[in-house]
Amino acid sequence: MLAFDVFGTSVDWWTGITCxxxxxxxxxxIDVDAAALAGAWRDRYLPSMARVRTGERPWTPLDTLHRESLDDVLDELGLADRFAEAVREQLVRCWYRLPAWDDVAGGLDxxxxxxxxxxxxNGGFALLTHLAKHAGLRFDAVLSAELARTYKPDPAVYRTAAGLLGVEPARMLLVACHGWDITGAANAGLRTAFLERPGEKGPDHTADRAVDTSADLVVRGVGELAAALGC
Amino acid sequence: MLAFDVFGTSVDWWTGITCxxxxxxxxxxIDVDAAALAGAWRDRYLPSMARVRTGERPWTPLDTLHRESLDDVLDELGLADRFAEAVREQLVRCWYRLPAWDDVAGGLDxxxxxxxxxxxxNGGFALLTHLAKHAGLRFDAVLSAELARTYKPDPAVYRTAAGLLGVEPARMLLVACHGWDITGAANAGLRTAFLERPGEKGPDHTADRAVDTSADLVVRGVGELAAALGC
Incomplete structure (x- = not known):
């Protein structure tokens, strides 16, 4: 059984949000450096979830975290008065519509x-369902950290997924392009495959690298993963 | 947004279990009247879930209820000593592999x-995921009563689904071939479509009929539903 991470691993959030x-x-x-906004917005992603994961704040859906982070970023960039409420809501919904990397749809099939x-x-159940459909990605099921009411890399997320699917964690392979996700999955007893996405954070930032992780497998695309697994 | 019931509505459990x-x-x-066993087994389905729904017993997964009901049926039919543990486990797994009605795959698309x-x-998350894949049914997501830790027709099941999908219950249409499911969904605020499956319980039992329900819409197949909804 394979579990695919989504943002960065399956879809190109940087291009999708920037565009x-x-x-x-x-x-x-509105005059704005869209790439800078996208990067600054995503920079707040892990810290915002960490506050939920560590119990500093109660369960909070990702859409709410996205909105709070956006508000912070617009304040920081001095753009707060340019982005009205309706536009902010529209921007949060951009995470529901992101393009898949070219290798994903065919590789998944x-x-x-x-x-x-x-x-x-870590995307919400609604977000992921719409995102997969919009990007043309066919999964056998959508599972969200929301079902465990915490966020990856909390082991509860991976174990809740395995429990719902009726398999031991060791029978699941997590596929992800982030070292922290690989480490979290391994800590929960899953097998792991690091999928390299050097362009994940756009041209001006460095993506996570395979050499910094201890995944069971390293691949450069879903097609290569399929070949490695005999598909 | 459309939510499809599965056993009876989307797949032909009677033929699948009997075969x-x-x-x-x-x-x-082993000499056994397979149709009689299938019917007696399914007869215990609603009562077994009702004990969880009413709080008479704590949350219990459907696989466990299926197993307990099977044990009861084999006792009742005087077959207990013919069915060993491994065979019983195999029989419970039969619910993971049932054929879709002919109109469903194309209609869903x-x-x-x-x-x-x-x-x-009301099937478990793992059961439904395997069942949909095996039957060649493409849903945008799989949702199970398991996520609400109770069973339809408890309103919590329908409302949990709507909540996870980020829509008001009134924006969901439940499609089902059972009057109790239509009533439960309506009580939770959903719109409803009764899908007639006159053969759902095999040739010797009467299926639920549209005239006994108060659904918003009555159709005789998923193709007819698609046409009614402008697809």
């Missing part, structure tokens, strides 16, 4: 011929 | 072109 911010801002005559393949992401 | 019981019994030289379409069943 949508560009379009939304242009339509309203190959893998699904032999394995059960699910999504397992 | 698998026949095969498993024949392979072991039509509906998915315009709507988000999910499964919403």
């Amino acid at each position: 949508q911010v560009t379009g939304i801002a242009a339509a309203r005559g 190959r893998l699904r011929g032999r394995y059960l393949v699910v999504a397992l992401s | 698998q019981v026949t095969g498993i019994a024949a392979a072991r030289g 039509r509906l998915r072109g315009r709507y988000l379409v999910v499964a919403l069943s």
